[in-house]
Amino acid sequence: MGIYLDHAATTYTDKAVFEAMRPYFEEFFGNPSSQHGFGRAAEKAVMKARGQVAALIGADSSDIYFTAGGTESDNWAIKGVAEAAGSGHIITSAVEHHAVLETCKYLESRGFDVTYLPVDGKGRVNPDDVRKAIRGDTILISIMTANNETGTIMPVREIGKIAREHDILFHTDAVQAAGHIPLRVDELDVDLMSLSAHKFYGPKGVGALYVRGGITLSKFIHGGGHEKDKRAGTLNTPGIVGMGAAAEIALRDMDKNAAHEQALVKRLSDALLQLPESRLNGDPDNRLPGHLNISFGGIEGEALLTYLDMEGIAISTGSACSSGSSKPSYVLLAMGLSIEEARGAVRITLGRENTEEQIDEVIEKTTASVKRLQEFSPLFAQRRDKGSYV
Numbered sequence: 001m002g003i004y005l006d007h008a009a010t011t012y013t014d015k016a017v018f019e020a021m022r023p024y025f026e027e028f029f030g031n032p033s034s035q036h037g038f039g040r041a042a043e044k045a046v047m048k049a050r051g052q053v054a055a056l057i058g059a060d061s062s063d064i065y066f067t068a069g070g071t072e073s074d075n076w077a078i079k080g081v082a083e084a085a086g087s088g089h090i091i092t093s094a095v096e097h098h099a100v101l102e103t104c105k106y107l108e109s110r111g112f113d114v115t116y117l118p119v120d121g122k123g124r125v126n127p128d129d130v131r132k133a134i135r136g137d138t139i140l141i142s143i144m145t146a147n148n149e150t151g152t153i154m155p156v157r158e159i160g161k162i163a164r165e166h167d168i169l170f171h172t173d174a175v176q177a178a179g180h181i182p183l184r185v186d187e188l189d190v191d192l193m194s195l196s197a198h199k200f201y202g203p204k205g206v207g208a209l210y211v212r213g214g215i216t217l218s219k220f221i222h223g224g225g226h227e228k229d230k231r232a233g234t235l236n237t238p239g240i241v242g243m244g245a246a247a248e249i250a251l252r253d254m255d256k257n258a259a260h261e262q263a264l265v266k267r268l269s270d271a272l273l274q275l276p277e278s279r280l281n282g283d284p285d286n287r288l289p290g291h292l293n294i295s296f297g298g299i300e301g302e303a304l305l306t307y308l309d310m311e312g313i314a315i316s317t318g319s320a321c322s323s324g325s326s327k328p329s330y331v332l333l334a335m336g337l338s339i340e341e342a343r344g345a346v347r348i349t350l351g352r353e354n355t356e357e358q359i360d361e362v363i364e365k366t367t368a369s370v371k372r373l374q375e376f377s378p379l380f381a382q383r384r385d386k387g388s389y390v
């Protein structure tokens, strides 16, 4: 099928995960809420998965609520706090995923105030800015653990400490980070954390929200009394079992996978950053292990994506939700890139199954494609002829 380098969009489902899920489609298909053996078997599996997901983030299993993915978890965390408070002020950042930004915009339309904090050139929020933005009526701080376009890891621990000092709830969207870097909710002073299984080799359409015990969060989906009467709907037993299995494998293999991905990313970036007018976007030191975001001067990232797609190599230009739109990335613009630099960006996200041979092929094909595209670029040609590469 080619070379897949778009793991931030989604990952394949691990074979062992798929095998763990299978019996819950075929044999143990009971409704986990049912009072008979079929139901109890399913419920037991859900309990096991709750423990596996909790272990991934150092949480208590009774604080894990299963959802239909990261988007739902983000919506629930933010709207749930807002609705329980009734009114107030929310602090977030300009580079959050749409699942957070659009939820905040919706809440603004309902009378809540939202501060969108800026980021620095590496894509990091300054914890001092968080402190300064706090008001008497601030009800929630929501800052992502790591960004989906650049992989930049935010100073979550420092922000959590500030939130705790001020007695304000702290939510972090850990959808990209979970399963890839160590996360412990207590060490980070996190009250709410969003997770999604398909970003760490689990199935799509299943996620979790960690809600620290004792926090009042309004009910998200009304109906039966599932998930402690907070999120109604028959539980997706196979998906939940898959998320649990994927969490256990991710925790077990985290160091090994990170070292493997980091080495391949280094090989790739060392080569691609040799190209004229190339620049690394994001934090060189605090980045998710598989993430690489690079801009090439004078070209459109979309064109490079298309060239590589024709060679069977899958990359992206930003988040999967906004790709296809020709707008430059709001994340990169918030980091201070020019429109040309943002348009020339591609996101290459590696996974545990990628090999050195694949990366060498990607280096060769990307180098050739960038050179060809730059040759066609009047902007690039002008600067080259004047000897003034940017």
Ligand SMILES: Cc1ncc(COP(=O)(O)O)c(C=O)c1O
Residues within 6 Å of the ligand: 008, 009, 068, 069, 070, 071, 072, 074, 097, 099, 144, 146, 147, 148, 173, 175, 176, 196, 197, 205, 207, 319, 320
């Ligand atoms: C940072 C971040 N938050 C939330 C989401 C949404 O997660 P899901 O696809 O599970 O709805 C994504 C998915 O790309 C993401 O990268």
